[in-house]
Amino acid sequence: MSLKSRIPKATLDSWRTELSNWNQVDPFRDRVDEILRPLSRSVFFGQAGLAFLRDASTAGRFAAALSSDLVRLAPTERPDFEIQTDGVIQQFEATEADRDGRRRGDEQGSPALEPDPVEQWRARFEAIPAALDRVVTKKIAKNYTPEVGLAIYVNLGCYGAYVDEGLPVLQNGTAPAKDKFRVVLVMWEGAVYKLWEDGRPTLVKWPYASKEDF
Secondary structure (H helix, E strand, O other), X not given: OOEOOOOOHXXXXXXXXXXXXXXXXXXXXXXXXXXXXXXXXXXXXXXXXXXXXXXXXXXXXXXHHOOOOEEEEOOXXXXXXXXXXXXXXXXXXXXXXXXXXXXXXXXXXXXXXXXXXXXXXXXHXXXXXXXXHHHHHHHHOOOOOOOEEEEEEEOOOOOOOOXXXXXXXXXXXXXXXXXXXXXXXEXXXXXXXXXXXXXXXXXXXXXXXXXXXX
């Protein structure tokens, strides 16, 4: 059953506190899914103060892809989340690149399959540069400390049709962040890519095991 009413602030505060504690990746993701599952699209994307839940969902995805041991929302206002792998803690600011002006709260959440012609795949692919420019410009303006990484979920899927063509697009689109963040990761088309590290280009791929996330 979908929860369509506003979530009380006390409940949000409780969720935020809970998700700010270190947890193993699978239990963390399960808990985030448990929280999100009853929420209607209009609440999840429309109510103010729920951005931390979207960050938690993103954090769980990146932590799983990177085979991290632990994950949590950062207990401070910035950055957004932390992962721990082999005892090493990494901090990340999270963001999502999507079509300009998209109002996901107004979209129908019907599970029924809808036509998705190839022309739409290409249109989404061609929207990636502008989408990256918007979110990267916004993040680099905030002057994060040098040890923070940037984790971008590119929500413009093309069913794997343009991956080879898309990797240079992702690297070029994230280049302005290379000197502002320690590392730049992008999640797109079922994988996480490390594109920049310490200001230098790189390309490391972590395939994703679960297609449900995309």
